[in-house]
Amino acid sequence: MNNLDERKFVLIAAVLFVCAVFILRLFWLQVVDTGWAARAADISERKVTVFPSRGLIYDRHGELLVANTPVYDIMVVPREVKDLDTLGLSTLLNVPLDQVRERLHKAREYSQWKPSEFERQITAEQYAAISVHLYKYPGFYGQSRTLRAYPPHVAAHMLGYLSEVSARKVEQDPYYKPGDVIGVGGLESYYEKELRGKRGVKYVVVDVHNNVQGRFKGGQYDTLAHEGKNLYTGIDLKMQELGERLMRNKKGSIVALDPRTGEVLALVSSPTYDPSLLVGRVRNTNYRTLQQDSLVPLFDRALQAQYPPGSIFKLVQAAIALDEGVINLNTSFACNKSLVGCHAHPDARNVEEAVQMSCNPYFYHVFKREIEQGKDPNRFKDAALGMATWKTYMESFGLGHPPALDLPAAKGGSIPGVDYYNRMYGPLQWAFSTIYSLSIGQGEVLVVPTQMANLAAIFANRGYYYDPHVVRAIGSPDSLNKHVQRHETMVDDKWFPPIVEGMRRVVNEPGGTARRARIPGITVCGKTGTAQNPHGKDHAVFIAFAPMEDPKIAIAVYVENSGFGGTWAAPIASLCMEQYLTDSISRPELLKEMEDANLIATEKNYVKFVSKRRRQ
Amino acid sequence: MNPRDSIIRNMDKPLVGLYLLLMAMGWANIYSAAYDPDHANLFDTAREYGAQSIWICVSLLLGAGILLVHGEFFRNLAYPIYAFVLVLLVLVLLVGREVNGAKAWFGVGGFGIQPAEFSKFATALALSKYLSGLKTLQEVRSRVIAAMLILLPVALILLQPDTGTALVSGAFVLVLYREGLSGNILLIAIMAAILVVLSLIMKESTHAIPFTGWEMHGQYFLIFLLGVFCLLIFLFVRKFVFKHRRKRIYAYLLFAFLGSAAFISSVDRLVDRMPLHQQTRIRVLLGLEYDPRGYGYNVEQSKTAIGSGGLLGKGYKQGTFTKYKYVPMQSTDFIFCTVGEEWGFVGSTVLVLLFGALILRCIQVSERQRSRFTRIYAYCVASIFFLHLMINVGMAIGLAPVIGIPLPFFSYGGSSLIGFTVLLAILVRLDAERLEHLR
Numbered sequence A: 001m002n003n004l005d006e007r008k009f010v011l012i013a014a015v016l017f018v019c020a021v022f023i024l025r026l027f028w029l030q031v032v033d034t035g036w037a038a039r040a041a042d043i044s045e046r047k048v049t050v051f052p053s054r055g056l057i058y059d060r061h062g063e064l065l066v067a068n069t070p071v072y073d074i075m076v077v078p079r080e081v082k083d084l085d086t087l088g089l090s091t092l093l094n095v096p097l098d099q100v101r102e103r104l105h106k107a108r109e110y111s112q113w114k115p116s117e118f119e120r121q122i123t124a125e126q127y128a129a130i131s132v133h134l135y136k137y138p139g140f141y142g143q144s145r146t147l148r149a150y151p152p153h154v155a156a157h158m159l160g161y162l163s164e165v166s167a168r169k170v171e172q173d174p175y176y177k178p179g180d181v182i183g184v185g186g187l188e189s190y191y192e193k194e195l196r197g198k199r200g201v202k203y204v205v206v207d208v209h210n211n212v213q214g215r216f217k218g219g220q221y222d223t224l225a226h227e228g229k230n231l232y233t234g235i236d237l238k239m240q241e242l243g244e245r246l247m248r249n250k251k252g253s254i255v256a257l258d259p260r261t262g263e264v265l266a267l268v269s270s271p272t273y274d275p276s277l278l279v280g281r282v283r284n285t286n287y288r289t290l291q292q293d294s295l296v297p298l299f300d301r302a303l304q305a306q307y308p309p310g311s312i313f314k315l316v317q318a319a320i321a322l323d324e325g326v327i328n329l330n331t332s333f334a335c336n337k338s339l340v341g342c343h344a345h346p347d348a349r350n351v352e353e354a355v356q357m358s359c360n361p362y363f364y365h366v367f368k369r370e371i372e373q374g375k376d377p378n379r380f381k382d383a384a385l386g387m388a389t390w391k392t393y394m395e396s397f398g399l400g401h402p403p404a405l406d407l408p409a410a411k412g413g414s415i416p417g418v419d420y421y422n423r424m425y426g427p428l429q430w431a432f433s434t435i436y437s438l439s440i441g442q443g444e445v446l447v448v449p450t451q452m453a454n455l456a457a458i459f460a461n462r463g464y465y466y467d468p469h470v471v472r473a474i475g476s477p478d479s480l481n482k483h484v485q486r487h488e489t490m491v492d493d494k495w496f497p498p499i500v501e502g503m504r505r506v507v508n509e510p511g512g513t514a515r516r517a518r519i520p521g522i523t524v525c526g527k528t529g530t531a532q533n534p535h536g537k538d539h540a541v542f543i544a545f546a547p548m549e550d551p552k553i554a555i556a557v558y559v560e561n562s563g564f565g566g567t568w569a570a571p572i573a574s575l576c577m578e579q580y581l582t583d584s585i586s587r588p589e590l591l592k593e594m595e596d597a598n599l600i601a602t603e604k605n606y607v608k609f610v611s612k613r614r615r616q
Numbered sequence B: 001m002n003p004r005d006s007i008i009r010n011m012d013k014p015l016v017g018l019y020l021l022l023m024a025m026g027w028a029n030i031y032s033a034a035y036d037p038d039h040a041n042l043f044d045t046a047r048e049y050g051a052q053s054i055w056i057c058v059s060l061l062l063g064a065g066i067l068l069v070h071g072e073f074f075r076n077l078a079y080p081i082y083a084f085v086l087v088l089l090v091l092v093l094l095v096g097r098e099v100n101g102a103k104a105w106f107g108v109g110g111f112g113i114q115p116a117e118f119s120k121f122a123t124a125l126a127l128s129k130y131l132s133g134l135k136t137l138q139e140v141r142s143r144v145i146a147a148m149l150i151l152l153p154v155a156l157i158l159l160q161p162d163t164g165t166a167l168v169s170g171a172f173v174l175v176l177y178r179e180g181l182s183g184n185i186l187l188i189a190i191m192a193a194i195l196v197v198l199s200l201i202m203k204e205s206t207h208a209i210p211f212t213g214w215e216m217h218g219q220y221f222l223i224f225l226l227g228v229f230c231l232l233i234f235l236f237v238r239k240f241v242f243k244h245r246r247k248r249i250y251a252y253l254l255f256a257f258l259g260s261a262a263f264i265s266s267v268d269r270l271v272d273r274m275p276l277h278q279q280t281r282i283r284v285l286l287g288l289e290y291d292p293r294g295y296g297y298n299v300e301q302s303k304t305a306i307g308s309g310g311l312l313g314k315g316y317k318q319g320t321f322t323k324y325k326y327v328p329m330q331s332t333d334f335i336f337c338t339v340g341e342e343w344g345f346v347g348s349t350v351l352v353l354l355f356g357a358l359i360l361r362c363i364q365v366s367e368r369q370r371s372r373f374t375r376i377y378a379y380c381v382a383s384i385f386f387l388h389l390m391i392n393v394g395m396a397i398g399l400a401p402v403i404g405i406p407l408p409f410f411s412y413g414g415s416s417l418i419g420f421t422v423l424l425a426i427l428v429r430l431d432a433e434r435l436e437h438l439r
C-alpha cells in the first residue's frame, strides 16, 4: 500500500499543472494578446453618425420651396444572412442577380458584423411594399434617411441641388466623409454650412442581434448633432411660378427685386428644369441628359448670361451726363439718323422725351459730351480722361462687377475702360468715334440680368440700391440678413426724378415704347431695350418698377431672340409685377398670349426632354 | 456532548469557507451576467439570479441537514442511494421532460431537476463503499465490479443523451488510479478519450495531405497522422535506443497504432450507426452543430469575451460582450466568460486558484483519513471538482473541446448546485468524524 501513497503526488502535480497552464493561458489571452479586446470592440461597439436634418427653404410668405422627404436604404449585416434566396431578393429590390452577389461579397469584405449599404434611396412608397417581405431575408433591414423634395418644383437654378461629395472635397475638408452629400450650386451651395447643420457622433454598444443596447461608456465620447438652419428667402412663390410659366418656350430670364431692401422676389432662368430631377438615384442620368441638351437648361441665365444691355443703358447715360453737367434737363438734340440708326419719332426736346422716345442720336450726343469734356487739348487724351470718369460712374450703378449676391457663380458683366481700349487699340489710339456704340448699350458693354434689375431698383429708389440677396433671414424668420449694404450712386439724387418721369412716359404716354407694360390702376415706370444679336433675331429687354410713387418691385426681363423689347419683355414684366402687387391677374388674354408664345426655334428638344423627364 | 457543537468544532473550516466563498462569488456573477434593471429583485424568479437565490437557500439547508446526519448513515446507505439514483435515471428516460434534445429533466413546477447531477455523489458513495471493502484492486473481478459501478449511470446518462455529464465519470479513473489501478490503464483511458473527441471533430470535414493534393476523410486522416507519428517514434527508436530494447518498443508501437486505428474506425462506425438525431446531439455537445458559421464560433466568442477583460476587467456588471449575448450559454456552460470579462486576468486567476485550493484541500483531507471509505470518497470529490474545472475553464479559454458541463457553484442551475453541495457536505461530515475512530 505504501507505494500507492506516492500516487497522491501525481494527482497534486496534475492539479497544480492544470492551474498553472490555465493561468498562463489567461495571461496570454487577457494581458499579452490585445487582439481579443480589439475584436470585442469591433463586434459590439458601433460608431453611429447622427445626421442632422438639412435646413428647409421658405419663400417670403412661409411657403416651402425645399423640403425633406424620407427614403430608405437597405442595409445588410453579412453575419446574419441565412439561407439567402438571391433570386427572390433580386426581384424584390429590383437589383440584378450578379449585383446581389457582388454587393454581398463587398459587404462581407468590409465587415461580417457591421452593416453595409446594400441598396440606396428607396422611396417611401416602394419601401412600404418591400418592407413586408424583408423578414424573409434575415440580415437585411431598412434604414431611413432624407432626400430633398421640392413641393412647388420651381427655381431649380437658384436652389441648387445635393450631390455626393467629391473625393477632392473629402481631402480638403475633414468634415466630409465619402458618401456624404453636399450642396452644389445655388442656395444649397452658398449656405451649405448653415443648411447642413453639424453632424453628431454617438458610440453605442449593440447586442448579438445588432440591437442597440446602450451608450458606450455613458456617452462620454459622443458629440451632439446640430440641426440645419432653415432659410427664409424673399422669393414670392406665386410670382416665381408665374414667371417660369411665362418664360416657357423662351430663352431668357426674369429678375425681380424689392428696391426697398434688395431682396430678390423672383429669379427665373429659362429654359429651366424640375429640381426634383436631380434628387436621389435618378440624379446622375438626369444630369447627363440635362447637360447634353442643346438649350443648356443647366445654365443660369439670370446670373451668368452677359448681354449687351441695349437702350436701358440710356437711363444711366442720362443720369451721368446730368450729374457731370454736360447736359441740362432741357438739352435737346435732333434725331440725326446719319450718326446712328433710329426709328421715326419727333425730336426729343428734353431728357424726359429722349428717354421716352429712346432716341439713339440723342444719346450719341450725350455720350460724346461725357467722353469729350475738353479737359485736355489732345483728343485722345481727352477721351481717356472722360472714359475713366465715366467708368467709375458706371461702377457706382453696380455694373462691371458681380453683385454681392448670396448665390455662387454670379457674373459681373463688363464695363470697358481705358485699359480695355488701350489693350485693344493701343494707348492714345482711340477716341469717341471708336467707342460711340457704348452710348446706346451696344459694343463692348455687358450686363447680367440681375444687374439690370438692380438698375431698375436704383431708379425706383432715385439714386441708391441695396445688395441684392435671396435669403432675408437664417434660422428664424425674424433674424434679418445683416450683411446687406446700401450703396449710393455717384449721381446726385436730384437728377433721378426727371429720368423716372421719362420712364413713366415710356409706359404711359403715346409715343412710349412699352405701352404693353401698363397695369390698370398702377403707375409703372420702365425702359425697353433691344440688343443687336449678330447670330439671329435681336434680344429684347425691359426693366421697370412700380408703383411709381412708392416702388415695391423692380424687375428686369430679358428674352433672347424676341426682337423688340416692348413686344414680349414688357408684357411679361407687367404680368409679374401685377401678380406681385395685387396677387391677381386682370388680363387673362395677355397672360395666355405670353404663355403660348414659343420663341425657341429649336424648341423640339426641350419639349422632348420635358415629356421624358422622370420624377422620383 | 451536543452533536451540533461537535460538528461545528470539528468540520474542516477551509473547505466550508471555500464552499461559501465560491457560491457567493458564483451568485454575484450570475446576477451580473443576467442582470436586468426591470427585475432587480434578488429573488425575482423571472431572472436566473432570482432562481439561483432560491437554489442557494435550498442547498444551504440541505448541506446543513447533511452535516447533522451521522456518517454511518451514508456508509450504510451508499448502495441504496446509488440504486435510488439509478432508478431516477431510468425514470427520467421514461417520463422526463425533453430540453434541448436531451431527456434529462424532471419538471417540478417551474423548476427542473436533473438526476444526472446526483449520480456524481451517489456513484462516489457506492464506489467508496466497494473499494474500501477490498484489500487490493488486482483481481479482475473487483476491477470489473468497480467499472460496472461507474459505467452503469454513465450508460443511462448517455441515453438521455448528456455526454458532458457522462464524461465527468472519467474522474473516477483518477480515484481508481490512486487506489492501485495501473498507470498504463489511466494513460490508455486518457488517450482513448482524446481519440474519441478528435475523431468526432475531424469526422466533420475532409483534410488535405500536405504536398500531395489528396483529400482524405477525417477519421482516415487522423489514422494517417497517428501513422506518421508512430513512424517518427520508430525512426527515433532505431537511432537512439539500445538494440535489445527495440523489439519490445516496436511491439508496443505496432500495438498502439493498430489499436488506435481499430478504435477510431469503431467509434466512427458506431456514430454512423446511431440515429441521425443522436449524431446531431453528439455533435452539438462537441460544439460542432451549434455553429452554422464554422467550427470554433463559440470558443472564438468566449475567448473574445475573456480576452477583452484585460488585466483588471471591465468591472462588475460592465461585461457588455457577455451581457449582450455574444457568447452562447453565457450563464451556464460559458459562465467563466463573465468572470474573465468583468474581473480580468486578476479575477480569473483568483478563481482558478480558489478552485485549485478547494481540490488540493480535498486531497489533503483525504490523506489524513484513517477510514478508507472516507479517504476514497474524498478523492472522488477532489477528482470530480478537478474534472469540472479542467473541462469547463479549459473549454472557455480554448484549451479543451466544447463539452457542456457546469462550472461548480458558478454555472446557473439548481441540480448541479445541490449535487455539488451534497457531495461536499458529506465529505465535511465524514471528515469531522475522523477522530471518533480513535475511540
Ligand SMILES: [Zn+2]
Residues within 6 Å of the ligand: A335, A336, A342, A343, A345, A358, A359, A360, A361, A362
Ligand atoms: Zn431718334
